Amino acid sequence: MRTRPPFPLSRRQVLRGLLATSAFGLTVKLGACADSSAGGGGGSADNLVMGFVYVGPRDDYGYNQAHAEGHDHASTLEGVTTVEEANVPETTAVQESIRSMIDLDGASVIFATSFGYFDPHVLALAEEYPDVQFFHCGGLYQEGVHPENVGSYFGYIDEAQYIAGIVAAHASNSKRLGFIAAKPIPQVLRNINSFTLGARSIDPSVTTQVIFTGDWSLPVREAEAANSMADQGVDVLTCHVDSPKVVVETAERRGIFSSGYHANQVDLAPTGYLTGAEWNWAGVYEQYVQMIQEGKTLMNGGIPHLVRGGLQEEFLKLSPYGSAVSEEAKKAADAAKAQIVSGELVIYDGEIKDNQGTVVIENGKKLEQTALELEQMDWLVEGVSGSVG
């Protein structure tokens, strides 16, 4: 046996080290606080520092890429400096990232782009930094409950899915569409239902097969699901997962059509890509920059706490039509898009039955996009095979 002390440092050395690091940490922290209160809190619009946090890689052909494209656009605007961090998990790690954006980079505006950041992380930080404005993507802001420097923004992307459904119905020969979804939560169900309603507005015999994979990013299971559906004769695939890359590529390999989501995936499937429901965060972030540079803030009431928008507000866009889309399909899709923008067409226009045959929206009742019922959707529309249970 060798005799060695179990721990090579003496107690004194450990104490000295601990004291030194905490002293260093404190000075850095206090020094940076002084900076940020001078730069950010003053409300000067000369140089606006905005921080962006993404949950995954910034070029995933999906949700995070859509936000990163918005960030890239925002960073080109005059008087704006941006900092960003990708791959930040929905844990206290996000608090650390945001804290260093505020303390070290002097950010006065934070865009937290993943759903799970909201509660408790963004809410906790908002109380800690009352001068910083936090904008969260997808969270439901509650007046009086949540701090007033928190705002929420999101888009009604199911409007774009409705148009994609119209295009899909035109392209399909087998009249069977496939939808690969992560989890049966309201946002996902709403996309499935809108896609199906769009397709069935063209041909009521079209059905949509849903496969839930169980999580947001499971490439192997997504590929398995895409292959199973291709085997079953489905000939247009779309999805609601974090990165549609695998689904679109598998569809292309199997020689069937695909419709994208989140961002433009046409490079992955040059022959079979029809169109896709994309976010247009560039426009949204530009609107925010404009408002903030005009001196408006969440705290003084200049910026609304809840910002929602669809095709009309240009929160969304459709991927340019692929080569497989017929003229007829383009015409029908463009017409529906114009009607949605003008407000003539309401997607959830009764009577609508779910796939069990129960009437969920009565005849004559129109649910506009802002309707709260739609945010709590727990049913699949008639024509969808699948269940939420």
Add this chain to the structure above:
Amino acid sequence: MSADLGWWGVPLAILAGTLRGSAPFLFVSLGECLTEKSGKINLGLEGSLLMGAMSAYAISYLTGSPWTGVIVAGIAGMALGGIHGWLAQQPRVNDVAVGIAMIIFGSGLAFFLGKPFIQPVAPQLPSIAFGSWSSSPQLESALRVSPLFILGVLIAPLMQWFFRSTRWGLLVRAVGDSPDAARAMGISIFKVRLLSIMVGSALAGVGGAFLSLYYPGSWTERISSGQGLMAVALVIFARWNPMQCLYASLLFGGAQAIGPALQSVGVDAYYYLFNASPYILTLLIMIITCSPKRTLTGVPGALGQTQE
């Protein structure tokens, strides 16, 4: 094209899933089998798998040759294995702890170096069409087999023969079962273990190449979704026997397809349960095959012991 297969789709999907999805499990579990036979555990194969996937995709994209990518994936895995093999054999170092560090290091390195390769589309490995006789496009697509998978299937009996009938195989087993006896024979334990770990890790790297260059066939950071770790566990399930590693990998690959296939024919209840079927099957087989009368057969005697 639009012929509806109905319920026949389920066995077909399981068959196709076995042929498509089991190769990563197979390569990693064979690599781990070799490693553990020499008496060390390498949990870091998950890192090698990701590193292999990334480097194969990157090299395939840069050179245009997927087979070069496969070779580089093997080399990358070997390099990671070299680090593990050296570190884990230092005195009083625990190989499980080093393995966990290697998971984090390997995956972190793969994510860091792989950033620029998420967007581009790399040339994929070719496949052999065993189903070209069939008139059904579904069957034809199910029977597309990657040569890499066939290679893996061939390695399993080869490794079995290596352990049983060759001098080198005996050396590996001796080092793993009784290092003292091996030392008395004049064998360098360090070298045997280092080589076993490096070759094992290279196999895992090749498994990664299968993920990114054949199925699902793209490089994303979530590509492995824990398959490397599962394959390490498979080795225990397979009782350190290469042929059983093959069967266990086929079982896992096929079981992966059950959940999506059942949903595609309209069985939409309990899909979380069906998605968990690989694990349920494992548990069932463990329960059926275990016996209170004997200890785990085949476990290398010196597995996981740290050197003083």
